[in-house]
Amino acid sequence: MASSVPRTVYLGTFISAPHAGPEAGLEIRDGAVLVSAGGVIEKCDWSVRSAEEARAVFGVGEEVGVRTLGEGEGNGFWFPGFVDTHIHAPQYPNTGIFGQSTLLDWLETYTFPLESSLGNPNSPLYTSHPTHNAPTDPLTRAKQIYRRVISRTLASGTTTAAYYATIHVEATNALADLALELGQRALIGRVCMDEARTCPEYYRDESTEVSMANSRACVEHCRTLDPSGERIKPILTPRFAPSCQLSTLTALARLAKQEHLMVQTHISETTSEIEMVRRMFPDSDSYAAVYDDAGLLGEKTILAHAVHLSKEERALVRERKAKVAHCPASNSALGSGYCPVRTLLEEGIDVGLGTDVSGGFSLSVLEAVRQAYLVSRTVAYHAGGNTKYNIGLAEGLHLATVGGAKVVGMEGRMGAFREGMLWDVQEVGLGRVDGNGKGESSAVDLFGWEFWEEKVAKWVWNGDDRNVKRVWIGGRLVHGQD
Amino acid sequence: MASSVPRTVYLGTFISAPHAGPEAGLEIRDGAVLVSAGGVIEKCDWSVRSAEEARAVFGVGEEVGVRTLGEGEGNGFWFPGFVDTHIHAPQYPNTGIFGQSTLLDWLETYTFPLESSLGNPNSPLYTSHPTHNAPTDPLTRAKQIYRRVISRTLASGTTTAAYYATIHVEATNALADLALELGQRALIGRVCMDEARTCPEYYRDESTEVSMANSRACVEHCRTLDPSGERIKPILTPRFAPSCQLSTLTALARLAKQEHLMVQTHISETTSEIEMVRRMFPDSDSYAAVYDDAGLLGEKTILAHAVHLSKEERALVRERKAKVAHCPASNSALGSGYCPVRTLLEEGIDVGLGTDVSGGFSLSVLEAVRQAYLVSRTVAYHAGGNTKYNIGLAEGLHLATVGGAKVVGMEGRMGAFREGMLWDVQEVGLGRVDGNGKGESSAVDLFGWEFWEEKVAKWVWNGDDRNVKRVWIGGRLVHGQD
Numbered sequence: 002m003a004s005s006v007p008r009t010v011y012l013g014t015f016i017s018a019p020h021a022g023p024e025a026g027l028e029i030r031d032g033a034v035l036v037s038a039g040g041v042i043e044k045c046d047w048s049v050r051s052a053e054e055a056r057a058v059f060g061v062g063e064e065v066g067v068r069t070l071g072e073g074e075g076n077g078f079w080f081p082g083f084v085d086t087h088i089h090a091p092q093y094p095n096t097g098i099f100g101q102s103t104l105l106d107w108l109e110t111y112t113f114p115l116e117s118s119l120g121n122p123n124s125p126l127y128t129s130h131p132t133h134n135a136p137t138d139p140l141t142r143a144k145q146i147y148r149r150v151i152s153r154t155l156a157s158g159t160t161t162a163a164y165y166a167t168i169h170v171e172a173t174n175a176l177a178d179l180a181l182e183l184g185q186r187a188l189i190g191r192v193c194m195d196e197a198r199t200c201p202e203y204y205r206d207e208s209t210e211v212s213m214a215n216s217r218a219c220v221e222h223c224r225t226l227d228p229s230g231e232r233i234k235p236i237l238t239p240r241f242a243p244s245c246q247l248s249t250l251t252a253l254a255r256l257a258k259q260e261h262l263m264v265q266t267h268i269s270e271t272t273s274e275i276e277m278v279r280r281m282f283p284d285s286d287s288y289a290a291v292y293d294d295a296g297l298l299g300e301k302t303i304l305a306h307a308v309h310l311s312k313e314e315r316a317l318v319r320e321r322k323a324k325v326a327h328c329p330a331s332n333s334a335l336g337s338g339y340c341p342v343r344t345l346l347e348e349g350i351d352v353g354l355g356t357d358v359s360g361g362f363s364l365s366v367l368e369a370v371r372q373a374y375l376v377s378r379t380v381a382y383h384a385g386g387n388t389k390y391n392i393g394l395a396e397g398l399h400l401a402t403v404g405g406a407k408v409v410g411m412e413g414r415m416g417a418f419r420e421g422m423l424w425d426v427q428e429v430g431l432g433r434v435d436g437n438g439k440g441e442s443s444a445v446d447l448f449g450w451e452f453w454e455e456k457v458a459k460w461v462w463n464g465d466d467r468n469v470k471r472v473w474i475g476g477r478l479v480h481g482q483d
Numbered sequence: 484m485a486s487s488v489p490r491t492v493y494l495g496t497f498i499s500a501p502h503a504g505p506e507a508g509l510e511i512r513d514g515a516v517l518v519s520a521g522g523v524i525e526k527c528d529w530s531v532r533s534a535e536e537a538r539a540v541f542g543v544g545e546e547v548g549v550r551t552l553g554e555g556e557g558n559g560f561w562f563p564g565f566v567d568t569h570i571h572a573p574q575y576p577n578t579g580i581f582g583q584s585t586l587l588d589w590l591e592t593y594t595f596p597l598e599s600s601l602g603n604p605n606s607p608l609y610t611s612h613p614t615h616n617a618p619t620d621p622l623t624r625a626k627q628i629y630r631r632v633i634s635r636t637l638a639s640g641t642t643t644a645a646y647y648a649t650i651h652v653e654a655t656n657a658l659a660d661l662a663l664e665l666g667q668r669a670l671i672g673r674v675c676m677d678e679a680r681t682c683p684e685y686y687r688d689e690s691t692e693v694s695m696a697n698s699r700a701c702v703e704h705c706r707t708l709d710p711s712g713e714r715i716k717p718i719l720t721p722r723f724a725p726s727c728q729l730s731t732l733t734a735l736a737r738l739a740k741q742e743h744l745m746v747q748t749h750i751s752e753t754t755s756e757i758e759m760v761r762r763m764f765p766d767s768d769s770y771a772a773v774y775d776d777a778g779l780l781g782e783k784t785i786l787a788h789a790v791h792l793s794k795e796e797r798a799l800v801r802e803r804k805a806k807v808a809h810c811p812a813s814n815s816a817l818g819s820g821y822c823p824v825r826t827l828l829e830e831g832i833d834v835g836l837g838t839d840v841s842g843g844f845s846l847s848v849l850e851a852v853r854q855a856y857l858v859s860r861t862v863a864y865h866a867g868g869n870t871k872y873n874i875g876l877a878e879g880l881h882l883a884t885v886g887g888a889k890v891v892g893m894e895g896r897m898g899a900f901r902e903g904m905l906w907d908v909q910e911v912g913l914g915r916v917d918g919n920g921k922g923e924s925s926a927v928d929l930f931g932w933e934f935w936e937e938k939v940a941k942w943v944w945n946g947d948d949r950n951v952k953r954v955w956i957g958g959r960l961v962h963g964q965d
Contacts, residue, residue, distance in 0.1 A: 097944030134931030148920030438630030449616030462579030462844040
């Protein structure tokens with residue numbers, strides 16, 4: 002993993018989301034990028050057009066390889082890897098399964114049985130869903146699911162993911178091991194949930210003490226795997242306020258401060274959840290205040306959803322510099338609500354995108370970009386057709402890369418083609434239709450007359466993992482053929 | 484085309500949407516279906532489990548082949564082909580390209596230039612989007628695009644499509660030729676638009692007389708290709724009220740009555756369009772009344788969108804037995820509004836799904852099912868969380884098959900596995916994850932413990948053309964390897 006990769010020149014069309022601010026246009030440039038043996042961008046040049054020119058401009062010889070786009074000119078491009086700021090790895094087998102449920106009954110019916118099956122051999126899932134085709138040992142099952150999640154998210158261009166695991170130490174550590182093995186940058190969160198009023202007996206921590214001891218064990222495991230925290234980073238993960246005892250929330254906050262740890266949790270996903278928080282935490286002024294009163298709201302905190310925050314809560318979130326993981330697919334599919342992302346951005350809150358598997362039905366961040374666009378149109382429509390609420394494609398891609406980097410504490414390290422940034426990149430290839438209307442099977446068909454902005458739009462709306470030809474993380478090829 | 488196909492037994496798991504009404508559950512049955520040489524279901528049996536049993540029950544010998552599911556037991560199923568009740572074939576190259584536009588500026592900016600390029604060598608598209616890679620002869624370009632659209636929709640499981648073409652006779656006839664060649668059931672509509680106030684000079688019929696003569700020419704061509712109208716059926720296609728002179732609308736209505744023709748048009752897609760109709764047709768009481776006053780509203784009429792119909796308009800539509808093509812992806816992406824499908828259904832209006840390429844961003848009817856679900860959740864959310872507005876997956880699949888059949892005038896002929904119905908069927912195969920978390924590249928991963936309802940849910944939410952292994956229409960294999 003820490004092994005170095007060959008110093009390499011990448012040549013072709015480089016496209017990235019607007020870096021300065023989400024309102025600008027796409028950055029589309031031809032040229033070359035020199036990547037160090039450590040996987041960091043050394044130099045960029047937007048004038049060269051050939052391997053020879055690139056070697057001359059960068060002052061490197063034949064020992065440095067030059068990689069061109071496999072799909073050829075006009076049909077492929079380099080794009081920064083996606084950051085998924087909110088994904089529940091153990092829930093992946095349930096993607097698309099939610100019936101007509103909404104958040105709270107969805108948790109009871111679909112989610113807790115599946116999550117518990119990764120550590121508890123008596124999980125109700127083993128009774129309700131018997132099988133002869135899948136592992137029935139919890140840890141084996143966890144490894145099966147986690148390997149698949151990481152492989153499939155990598156194949157969809159996700160280079161960094163902020164994972165929720167389960168409450169189980171062994172399975173959570175296995176997720177960290179697999180992310181390291183497969184080369185994905187990952188935030189690994191053991192889920193804390195110990196409130197008997199909301200967590201089923203078969204799936205909860207027994208006490209604040211157990212919750213803290215198990216959380217520490219997972220933090221230590223991650224730090225042993227990767228002391229730098231650049232690849233594998235532990236993140237404290239109280240599921241959400243109603244699932245944690247107040248003593249646990251405050252103990253987690255203390256640990257976060259002592260150990261400089263990141264924190265992730267959910268906030269204001271649905272109105273009935275907010276009502277529950279109000280009943281359970283009568284001493285706090287708001288949902289956001291519950292976290293703030295416990296000491297959990299800081300610049301290293303990722304808040305998922307934030308659909309229904311009040312103006313006062315948004316001001317508090319911004320004041321504390323906490324980040325938001327916007328999860329549009331999940332919110333729309335579960336009928337949770339429509340997050341006013343434009344408002345959050347304008348008020349100065351950092352926002353990234355989350356797939357929220359499996360409240361979200363897809364592990365593709367590109368699908369999250371689409372859904373963010375659609376959610377913003379819903380917000381605009383119900384604000385009397387006020388188009389200022391629209392989130393366009395360039396903005397969506399900004400949230401998926403630059404925005405996501407801010408949310409996971411990697412601001413300035415990824416999301417663009419700039420000196421000093423990591424080579425966390427996907428090579429995108431689109432499908433070409435020939436003059437007779439034939440072409441390979443691809444959900445994105447180029448007819449030959451599209452401008453780059455149009456090609457990117459076609460990719461965003463119809464692209465899938467078939468268009469992700471190769472993925473590098475820190476300069477290492479982690480998906481696709483060399 | 485009219486050639487017969489071998490009499491065949493299909494064996495395995497047969498799944499279809501609820502046939503009686505959309506509220507019922509999926510029909511999931513193991514068994515066998517005998518399909519005649521004419522491509523019609525002769526018999527169904529839900530007790531047999533093997534080729535031998537099937538031959539015995541159906542009383543057929545070795546001369547009748549037995550086809551099993553290629554993906555094997557538990558991982559694949561037979562499902563009725565999809566009906567796309569609204570798709571603009573010439574707009575396919577623009578899928579995903581709409582920027583921040585809404586309907587009326589989208590037509591001007593993106594749609595008319597592209598459509599006109601299929602017949603007019605002076606189309607502005609040839610100037611704005613020059614290319615060395617695509618045909619520049621309009622008819623050659625039309626054939627390129629149409630072959631691709633038909634191939635890709637077939638590959639996505641669409642067995643019947645109600646197409647809008649362009650105003651051009653030659654290109655429209657080429658669409659009919661290609662549908663016949665490739666084996667897709669198609670309604671072929673030459674677009675009528677001759678109102679100078681709304682149609683650009685470079686793309687409109689010159690007069691009512693030209694509009695009618697050209698429409699007749701396309702009707703005749705379709706009837707020459709397929710006198711039965713079972714495969715290729717002409718459909719009169721006034722684009723929408725604002726694009727047609729009143730004299731043209733009434734002349735089309737007369738022709739439809741004389742020749743027993745179907746009619747398709749748009750209605751109430753956006754509020755600004757409704758406002759325009761009000762200004763342009765001051766003598767009619769409503770948008771629906773414009774069509775009714777012209778004589779165009781009947782049981783053979785397909786109305787696309789119907790997002791903003793008033794209660795009175797819905798009553799009129801139902802009274803006339805006109806059908807609705809619900810186009811959720813398009814409506815959401817263009818910010819047009821959220822069609823209250825549940826209300827339409829409860830009031831007794833027949834509804835099918837349309838992809839509305841390229842207002843809709845995807846040619847997949849499965850995507851339309853997903854978007855119908857999401858739109859219904861938006862309607863429910865903004866009705867105070869009233870879940871009665873939700874359209875579930877079984878209902879969405881009902882609209883995509885049984886509902887669509889009603890809309891295109893094929894009620895009772897397709898959409899289920901019943902004696903006398905056509906063998907218009909897709910073979911669906913899902914991806915299997917092995918115990919180590921590995922498996923083929925598929926957007927749908929089965930882990931081995933899912934029930935059939937859950938497998939179908941996973942397919943609907945994440946399935947794509949990779950899961951459509953083979954497609955038959957009228958018993959003829961039209962997509963996939965034999």
